[in-house]
Every structure is written in structure tokens, then in C-alpha cells.
Amino acid sequence: MQFDRRSSLWHMIAAPIAWSLHFCVVYGWTASVCARGWDAGTARLGIAIATGLAIAFIAAIGWHAWKQWDYLDDFDYEHDGPSVEDRREFLGHAGWLLALVSLIGVLFNASPALFISSCV
Amino acid sequence: MTDIAESMDPGVAAAIDDETRPRGIYPPTEEMLNEPVDPDLQKAQEARLRAVWAEPPGWRYWSAVNNSEVGAWYSLTAFAFMLCAGVLALLMRVQLAVPENDFLPADTFNQFFTMHGSAMMFLFAVPMFEAISILLLPAFLGARDMPFPRLSAYGYWAFLIGGIFVLSSILFGVAPNSGWFMYPPLATEAEGPGSDIWLLGLSFIEVASIAAAVELIVGVVKCRPPGMRINLMPLYAWYVLVVGGMILFAFPPLIAGDFLFEMQRSFDWPFFDPERGGDPMLWQHLFWIFGHPEVYIIFLPSIAIAAMVIPTAARRPIVGYNWIVLSAVGTGFLSFGLWVHHMFTTGLPSLSLGFFSAASEAVVIPTGIQLFAFVATLIVGRVRMIQPMLWIAGAVAIFTAGGLTGIMVALAPFDWQVHDTYFIVAHLHYTLFGGMIFPIIGGVYYFYPFFAKKKMSDRLGRISFWLTFTGFNICFLPMHLTGLKGMPRRVFTYPGDIGWDWLNLISTVGAFVTAAGILVFAWDLLRPKRDQDLTERNPWGGGTLEWAHDVPDPGWGVRGVPYITSRYPLWDQPNFLERLDTGRFYIPDAPEGLRETVVTSAVDAVPQHVARITGPAWCTIWAAVFTGGAFIFPTFHMYPPAIICGILAVAAVIYWLWTSTALVPEAPMKDAGLGLTLPTYVSGPRAPGWWGVFITMLGDSTAFASLVFGVFFYWTARPDFPPEGAVHASPLWTALAAALLFGSWAATRAARGINRGGNPRTAQILLIAAPLLAIAGGTALVLAVWVPGLAPSSHVYPAMMWALVVWTCAHVAAGVVMQGYCLAGTIFGKLTPRYDADLWNTTLFWHFLVVSCLITAAMIGILPRML
Numbered sequence: 001m002q003f004d005r006r007s008s009l010w011h012m013i014a015a016p017i018a019w020s021l022h023f024c025v026v027y028g029w030t031a032s033v034c035a036r037g038w039d040a041g042t043a044r045l046g047i048a049i050a051t052g053l054a055i056a057f058i059a060a061i062g063w064h065a066w067k068q069w070d071y072l073d074d075f076d077y078e079h080d081g082p083s084v085e086d087r088r089e090f091l092g093h094a095g096w097l098l099a100l101v102s103l104i105g106v107l108f109n110a111s112p113a114l115f116i117s118s119c120v
Numbered sequence: 121m122t123d124i125a126e127s128m129d130p131g132v133a134a135a136i137d138d139e140t141r142p143r144g145i146y147p148p149t150e151e152m153l154n155e156p157v158d159p160d161l162q163k164a165q166e167a168r169l170r171a172v173w174a175e176p177p178g179w180r181y182w183s184a185v186n187n188s189e190v191g192a193w194y195s196l197t198a199f200a201f202m203l204c205a206g207v208l209a210l211l212m213r214v215q216l217a218v219p220e221n222d223f224l225p226a227d228t229f230n231q232f233f234t235m236h237g238s239a240m241m242f243l244f245a246v247p248m249f250e251a252i253s254i255l256l257l258p259a260f261l262g263a264r265d266m267p268f269p270r271l272s273a274y275g276y277w278a279f280l281i282g283g284i285f286v287l288s289s290i291l292f293g294v295a296p297n298s299g300w301f302m303y304p305p306l307a308t309e310a311e312g313p314g315s316d317i318w319l320l321g322l323s324f325i326e327v328a329s330i331a332a333a334v335e336l337i338v339g340v341v342k343c344r345p346p347g348m349r350i351n352l353m354p355l356y357a358w359y360v361l362v363v364g365g366m367i368l369f370a371f372p373p374l375i376a377g378d379f380l381f382e383m384q385r386s387f388d389w390p391f392f393d394p395e396r397g398g399d400p401m402l403w404q405h406l407f408w409i410f411g412h413p414e415v416y417i418i419f420l421p422s423i424a425i426a427a428m429v430i431p432t433a434a435r436r437p438i439v440g441y442n443w444i445v446l447s448a449v450g451t452g453f454l455s456f457g458l459w460v461h462h463m464f465t466t467g468l469p470s471l472s473l474g475f476f477s478a479a480s481e482a483v484v485i486p487t488g489i490q491l492f493a494f495v496a497t498l499i500v501g502r503v504r505m506i507q508p509m510l511w512i513a514g515a516v517a518i519f520t521a522g523g524l525t526g527i528m529v530a531l532a533p534f535d536w537q538v539h540d541t542y543f544i545v546a547h548l549h550y551t552l553f554g555g556m557i558f559p560i561i562g563g564v565y566y567f568y569p570f571f572a573k574k575k576m577s578d579r580l581g582r583i584s585f586w587l588t589f590t591g592f593n594i595c596f597l598p599m600h601l602t603g604l605k606g607m608p609r610r611v612f613t614y615p616g617d618i619g620w621d622w623l624n625l626i627s628t629v630g631a632f633v634t635a636a637g638i639l640v641f642a643w644d645l646l647r648p649k650r651d652q653d654l655t656e657r658n659p660w661g662g663g664t665l666e667w668a669h670d671v672p673d674p675g676w677g678v679r680g681v682p683y684i685t686s687r688y689p690l691w692d693q694p695n696f697l698e699r700l701d702t703g704r705f706y707i708p709d710a711p712e713g714l715r716e717t718v719v720t721s722a723v724d725a726v727p728q729h730v731a732r733i734t735g736p737a738w739c740t741i742w743a744a745v746f747t748g749g750a751f752i753f754p755t756f757h758m759y760p761p762a763i764i765c766g767i768l769a770v771a772a773v774i775y776w777l778w779t780s781t782a783l784v785p786e787a788p789m790k791d792a793g794l795g796l797t798l799p800t801y802v803s804g805p806r807a808p809g810w811w812g813v814f815i816t817m818l819g820d821s822t823a824f825a826s827l828v829f830g831v832f833f834y835w836t837a838r839p840d841f842p843p844e845g846a847v848h849a850s851p852l853w854t855a856l857a858a859a860l861l862f863g864s865w866a867a868t869r870a871a872r873g874i875n876r877g878g879n880p881r882t883a884q885i886l887l888i889a890a891p892l893l894a895i896a897g898g899t900a901l902v903l904a905v906w907v908p909g910l911a912p913s914s915h916v917y918p919a920m921m922w923a924l925v926v927w928t929c930a931h932v933a934a935g936v937v938m939q940g941y942c943l944a945g946t947i948f949g950k951l952t953p954r955y956d957a958d959l960w961n962t963t964l965f966w967h968f969l970v971v972s973c974l975i976t977a978a979m980i981g982i983l984p985r986m987l
Contacts, residue, residue: 007723016449030469031468034469077442080441080686084724086349090351094446097442097443097446098449111478112474112475112478116471120469
């Protein structure tokens with residue numbers, strides 16, 4: 001298995017993995033807090049912290065992916081050639097798009113905590 | 121001319137010893153590809169390939185394992201099960217056509233809707249994906265076959281046996297009758313063997329699904345043709361990769377749930393019984409963690425067919441390849457965050473409902489993107505309305521309608537209104553018909569000339585389409601209204617004075633029109649076509665590799681493994697077909713008389729290895745039959761024959777592995793053509809087998825994680841977990857078990873290194889010690905819960921501790937068998953310092969196993985005292 005980010009599928013899916021972890025943490029934390037009868041404010045605080053961390057991580061992944069895609073350098077978009085550069089930019093491009101969709105996912109998942117202030 | 125060393129990843133290249141390093145020129149130059157092949161040599165090569173890949177004659181035909189045979193049987197079997205489940209649906213529609221009908225008694229109706237849902241999901245939708253992928257994937261990838269053909273065959277026979285067993289229960293009136301999601305306590309308390317048939321029969325089929333997922337993932341990752349970097353993969357392969365990954369994380373929770381459920385049914389361990397600390401909600405969670413991704417497991421590979429048909433119809437490359445990859449991968453992930461939207465009415469905290477509602481809305485983004493990419497391709501292309509495209513267009517229309525109601529029911533307050541009504545029935549059929557049935561039928565029309573070398577009828581196809589399309593909408597569109605008017609699902613009849621009667625009558629008429637459409641399709645598919653001419657080679661003018669097939673079928677899959685530089689080689693690569701047909705690509709010959717394909721690196725598809733592939737065999741069928749026995753006998757509480765079957769199944773698998781996998785080759789390297797010399801035997805991460813173990817163990821770990829989740833679930837959901845004054849596992853025995861199992865792992869790992877270092881005698885001693893330590897460790901683990909007297913049927917806490925121990929010990933037993941297999945290999949010369957793939961794979965298994973052993977020890981020995 002390869003861990004060089006320019007040729008690694010794992011880097012490409014790092015952002016959605018961050019989304020999954022955020023989702024599990026937020027869900028597990030809320031379930032525990034509500035089941036123990038603690039204050040929903042505690043749940044919301046935890047959600048805010050987890051969301052902040054997830055956004056920071058996804059932003060970092062997205063930034064690296066953007067640089068790997070290197071769009072503004074040559075405006076390559078399709079990456080359908082047989083070269084190393086095509087593959088590298090493709091993985092960057094796909095990683096960047098996945099970071100974007102993961103970011104939206106994290107924001108969506110955190111949004112109930114903005115509107116709902118109780119466990120019931 | 122470039123040496124292959126320059127194409128290899130430096131990290132990987134450094135890890136390969138010099139003896140098995142690929143040597144020669146890569147990538148091939150234009151001159152090399154243009155070099156003519158002597159016509160006599162070409163004929164001789166073709167004759168040898170034909171002989172090696174010939175299907176077995178006469179009754180031995182059924183021992184075939186080739187992907188073209190297994191894929192065809194698999195698809196036809198799944199289709200037959202679909203027709204059976206469809207008949208059940210029609211009978212239910214007859215019963216519901218008029219109010220107060222007595223066509224079917226209530227219990228029969230319950231059995232019918234349970235079997236309709238279960239069969240459509242487990243015997244048709246998921247197996248159909250595996251079947252079609254087994255049939256088509258090697259052709260998309262220019263490979264001769266799947267990496268593990270006998271595993272496909274084993275999966276198929278397991279599916280056939282399990283499917284017939286589950287489905288035939290309906291003929292004896294003992295079918296499961298608690299709904300396809302088998303909620304406890306209804307299903308745990310149900311009389312008769314129905315629930316057991318569901319649990320054991322379908323668990324058996326789930327195992328076959330996971331086997332297929334492993335095969336397909338390894339196929340996509342390791343069996344791409346040289347040059348087909350990850351950015352050039354056909355979109356279908358991307359979807360297969362995503363869906364394979366999803367199966368690994370979605371099916372194991374259900375298997376873990378089935379395990380707990382069956383323990384309750386058979387031995388009264390109270391996992392779902394609230395009186396003894398259990399909780400029926402755990403089943404709902406485990407079921408839907410499987411059940412919702414399942415919808416996307418069905419949808420994605422079907423829409424992948426659309427991604428193959430649309431560029432051909434539009435006569436241009438797909439628009440937004442990157443966006444579709446994003447969409448497939450993104451949907452794969454997000455679809456795991458939706459499961460609780462099936463449980464909106466169970467009283468979970470509203471904050472939790474909010475997360476799942478939000479994720480259910482978010483998944484629309486990637487799903488929508490791929491539909492827009494398809495539409496964009498059609499807009500900018502020069503569309504020919506070929507017949508399969510009709511089905512794809514119908515699919516997009518119906519799926520979009522289902523998606524829109526999906527957005528509605530993803531909102532918890534709306535869902536509270538329509539939960540368990542016919543609105544949901546309408547919604548799910550719109551998504552499944554649009555997301556699965558229509559694209560699959562379109563795909564059958566499109567790919568039929570590829571796998572049958574004949575064409576289906578254009579006219580019958582159009583008749584079938586319009587009947588199915590209109591019938592479907594007549595049947596299911598009114599159901600939205602029926603549901604909004606309050607008609608609940610799963611009722612066997614209803615009174616006539618509340619405005620549901622005319623809607624139901626319309627739906628019944630529509631159901632029969634749909635069935636007529638499907639029957640026309642079935643006739644067109646199965647009607648004899650002996651007198652019909654063979655198809656031309658590329659009837660639709662497609663650009664992907666499957667249309668480089670040979671007509672008539674010579675059996676070898678692909679003449680040579682090609683060198684690829686484009687997403688659409690038939691459109692873009694000059695002289696491609698001529699080069700392919702004259703055998704100018706890789707491994708154009710079979711001088712050793714062995715079935716072979718080329719294995720390449722995971723991301724850049726640099727050639728690594730010429731893999732020897734297994735051929736026809738009966739042992740896979742025996743393995744499937746005995747595995748079936750091991751699952752089916754317990755349904756009737758017949759445990760001794762089940763145990764005998766289990767032992768025989770293991771014996772059949774060992775025979776199969778011993779006689780046909782990781783064989784010591786006649787020469788360490790071979791000429792693969794185009795100036796390239798490749799190893800014939802590799803071990804570790806370059807070998808497909810290692811990837812197979814790795815991927816299987818990922819799935820297995822998910823099942824184990826589900827059990828661990830169960831412990832934490834009870835802890836959060838129940839005040840009495842663990843109950844006051846409960847007896848805990850013995851810390852001494854637990855610690856001893858952990859130490860012994862850790863020792864067994866260490867001995868296995870050390871044996872691998874020492875064997876590789878050229879000291880097989882010491883490795884043998886370690887391989888004798890390792891299973892002894894493992895057996896001692898497993899025994900100590902059982903004693904840890906046995907000695908203090910944890911009684912599993914008294915409360916869910918001891919039951920859960922026992923469940924973890926039983927699970928882990930079963931895996932330790934498998935680990936012991938593998939260590940013994942390696943030991944035997946070193947004794948009989950099958951495993952040498954140089955040829956050590958089995959030991960690598962066993963060590964990999966033990967890496968996963970030792971982690972789960974240590975977690976189990978912590979879960980039973982340490983955690984309960986902390987809670």
C-alpha cells in the first residue's frame with residue numbers, strides 16, 4: 001500500500017472519513033448525554049467542538065488536494081491522459097471535491113444543534 | 121525505451137527483492153506494439169489459449185468456474201428468484217384489489233410480504249449486482265477472468281442453495297412472517313421455524329455476498345490492464361470499488377445482529393428481551409446500519425450501467441468524470457449516516473433525529489450530481505436513441521420522482537405522518553424500480569450482444585419498456601395518495617367505506633400491466649435464438665474494452681492483456697483491435713497450459729505479476745453444499761449434522777486451497793511479452809490473495825465492531841448494564857488468555873520473518889508453538905467467563921460477554937487451522953523460504969485477530985468494572 005499523498009487513494013478519501021468520524025462522535029456523544037439525562041447544552045457544546053475540529057481537518061485536506069490538483073497552474077480539468085501528472089491531478093481534483101462535499105455534510109450534521117435545544 | 125524500474129513506486133520497488141523484481145521495458149513503445157506476429161505462431165497461440173480456457177464438456181460443464189459461465193448462472197438465478205418474488209407481489213395485489221377480500225388468509229399474506237421484501241432484497245437486488253459484475257468486470261478491465269474464479273463459483277452455489285431453501289419455505293407454509301426487517305419481539309417470539317429460516321438462510325447468502333465483494337474489490341484494484349491508471353478506470357469499476365467497500369461495512373453489522381438474534385432464538389440469550397436487560401432497539405440499529413446503505417448498494421451499481429450506456433448513446437466521453445467519481449465515493453460514505461431515518465418514530469432524542477434528517481438531505485447532493493452529469497453528457501453529445509437508452513431515460517425519470525419523495529420523508533415531522541403507510545411503499549418502489557430494475561433491464565439489452573453474442577429484439581424491448589413504465593406508474597403513483605389517506609402497510613385487508621378501495625383497484629391493474637412488461641422482457645431474454653445470426657462485434661459503437669470481445673466466444677476472455685492509454689481505448693487508441701487480435705499485447709500465449717492474467721499495481725497499474733488462476737472444480741460445489749448444511753440444519757435445531765457439515769465444509773475448502781492456490785511455479789519468472797519479464801509467484805501486498813485476506817478481515821472487523829457497539833449501546837440505553845452486583849469475568853484468566861493469544865500472534869509473525877530469512881526449521885518450531893498457544897489462549901478465554909459462572913440466559917450482560925468470547929474463539933479456531941495449514945506447507949514443500957504467500961496471509965489474519973482478542977479481553981476483563 002502506498003502512502004505518498006500524490007498517489008494515494010487514502011488521502012483522496014480522508015475528508016469523507018473525517019465526516020464519518022464527526023458523525024459517529026456527534027451521534028454517540030448526544031445519545032450518551034441525553035440517555036444520562038444531562039443538560040442538552042452539554043451535548044451542544046460537544047457538537048460545537050467536534051464540528052470545529054472536523055472543519056479544520058477537512059479544510060487542511062481540501063487545501064492540500066487543491067494544491068495537488070494545481071488547477072490555476074495549467075487549467076487541466078479532465079485528467080484523461082496516461083501520464084503521472086494526470087493521475088496526480090485527478091486524485092487532487094477528486095480529493096478536493098470530496099473535501100467540499102464532506103464539509104457540506106459536516107455543516108448539515110451540525111445544524112440541528114443550532115435549532116434544537118433539548119433532548120426531548 | 122524505458123526500464124520498468126522507472127515506472128515503479130520507489131517505496132514499493134525498494135521492498136521487492138531482486139529475484140522477483142519485474143524486468144524489461146515498460147511502457148511499451150509504438151514500434152514494439154507495431155511489430156507483426158508470425159501468422160503461424162499466432163494460430164498456435166490461439167489454439168493453446170483456446171484449449172486452456174475451454175469450458176468442461178458434457179455434464180462436467182457444471183464444474184466450470186469461468187466468470188462468463190458463473191456470471192450467467194448467477195444472473196439467471198437471481199432473475200428467477202425475482203420472478204418468484206414478483207408472483208408473491210401479484211397475489212398480494214389480488215388480495216388488496218377489493219375491500220374485505222378473502223383471497224389470502226392473514227397469515228399467508230404476512231408470509232408473502234415478508235418473503236417478497238426479503239427475496240427482492242437478498243435474493244435479487246444484491247446478488248444481481250454481484251452477478252452482473254462477475255459477468256462484465258473482467259471485460260471492462262481487459263482481464264482474462266476474476267482473480268479468484270473458484271470463490272465466485274463457491275459464492276454462486278452458496279447463493280443457489282440458500283435461495284432455494286429460503287424461498288421454498290413459502291410452499292410449506294412455514295416462511296418467515298414478521299416483515300423483511302424482522303423486528304423483535306414479534307420475530308423473536310414468532311412460532312415455527314420461519315424466523316430461523318430467515319436468519320440462517322440469509323446469513324448464509326450474506327457470506328456469499330461478502331465473498332463476491334472481496335473478489336470484485338481485488339479485481340478492480342489488482343487486475344486492471346497495464347497503463348490503466350486510476351484516472352482512466354471505466355466508471356463501472358469505480359462504482360464496483362465503492363459498492364464493494366460499502367458491502368464490507370454494511371453487511372457485517374447485520375451478520376452480527378443475526379448472530380445475537382439466533383442466540384436468543386436457539387439458546388434464550390436475552391439480547392432483545394427488555395425483562396432481562398435486553399433492548400429490541402439494538403436490532404433496529406444493526407438492521408438499518410445495514411439496511412440503508414443496502415439501498416445504495418443496490419442503486420449505485422445499477423446507475424453505473426447508465427454511466428456505461430450514456431457515453432455510447434451520446435457518442436462522446438462522459439462529461440464530468442471527476443464529478444461522477446466524487447458522487448459515487450461521496451454517496452458511499454454519506455449513505456451510512458441515514459439509518460435512523462427508518463427509526464424516526466421510535467422516540468430517540470429529537471437532536472439525534474436531526475442528525476439523520478440532515479444527513480438524509482445531504483446525500484441528495486452527490487446523488488443529484490451524477491444525474492446532472494448524465495444529462496450534461498446527453499446535452500453536449502450527438503444522441504442516438506438506442507433501445508437501452510430508453511430504459512435509462514425511464515430510470516432517471518422514475519428515480520428522480522422517488523428521490524423527491526425521499527426528501528419529503530427525510531424530514532422527521534413529515535415522516536411521522538406517513539410512517540408505515542402506503543406513501544412509503546410508493547417511495548421505496550419508485551427508488552428501487554428507477555434505481556435498479558430499469559437500469560438493469562437497460563443494461564441487459566445493452567450488454568446482451570457482449571455476453572450472448574446474439575441480439576435481443578428491439579421491438580419486444582420497446583413493447584416491454586412501455587408496458588413496464590406505464591404499468592409501474594399506474595400501480596405506484598396512486599399509492600402516494602393511498603398512503604396520505606392513511607392506509608397502513610402490511611394489512612391483509614381493509615374496510616370499503618374509507619376511500620381506499622378505488623385506489624387499490626387501480627394499483628392492482630397497474631401491477632398486472634407491469635408484470636406483463638416484465639414477462640415480455642423475460643421471453644425476449646430466454647427465447648431460443650439458435651437460428652439468429654451472431655451479432656457484429658461492436659453493435660452500439662461503444663468505446664470501452666468490453667466491445668473488443670471476440671465473436672463467437674473463444675472462452676479466453678481477452679486475447680492478450682492490452683496496454684491502455686485512454687478511458688475509451690476503442691475510440692482513441694490507434695490500431696487497437698488489430699493489435700489485440702494478432703496477439704501483440706501481454707501474455708498472448710499459454711505455453712505452460714495454465715490459466716493466467718496480469719496483476720498490476722493498485723493506483724498506476726504497473727505490471728507486477730503473472731497470476732495463475734484456478735480452473736474448473738467440484739470442490740467448490742462440495743464446499744458450498746456443506747456450508748449450506750452447516751447453516752440449514754440449525755434451523756431445525758439439528759446440531760450434530762450441522763457440526764459434521766461444518767467440518768466437511770472446512771475440509772473441502774482446505775482441499776481446494778491446497779491443490780490449487782499458491783502453488784510453487786515451474787519457473788520463478790516468465791516472459792509476459794512486449795519485452796517484459798514478470799514473476800509467476802509473489803507474496804505479501806503484491807499478491808491478490810493477500811488483498812483478499814485484507815479486505816475480508818476489514819469486513820470481519822466491522823462485524824466485531826458491531827458487537828462492541830452493542831456493549832456500549834446497552835450501557836447508554838439501559839440503566840442496569842451491568843446490573844448491580846453482577847458477576848464479572850475472572851481477571852486472572854482474562855489476562856492469561858490475552859498473554860497466550862498475543863504469544864501465538866508473535867510466534868506466527870516471527871515464523872514469517874525467520875522462514876523468509878532462510879531458516880524453515882526454526883519457523884516450523886514456531887508454527888508448532890503458535891497453534892498450541894492459541895488453543896490454550898482460547899480455552900483460557902472461555903474459562904474467564906465460565907469459572908465465575910456468568911449465566912448467559914439470566915441477563916443481557918453475561919450474554920453479551922459470552923457473545924464476545926464465542927465470536928473471538930471461533931476466529932481463534934480459524935487462526936489455528938491457518939497456522940496448521942502453513943505448518944503442513946513447510947513440511948510438504950508447498951511453503952518454502954522463497955514461496956511463502958500462505959504464511960504472509962496467515963500473519964495478516966493474525967494481525968487482525970490479535971487486535972480483536974485484546975479488545976475482547978479488555979471488554980470482558982476491564983471495561984465492566986469501570987462502567
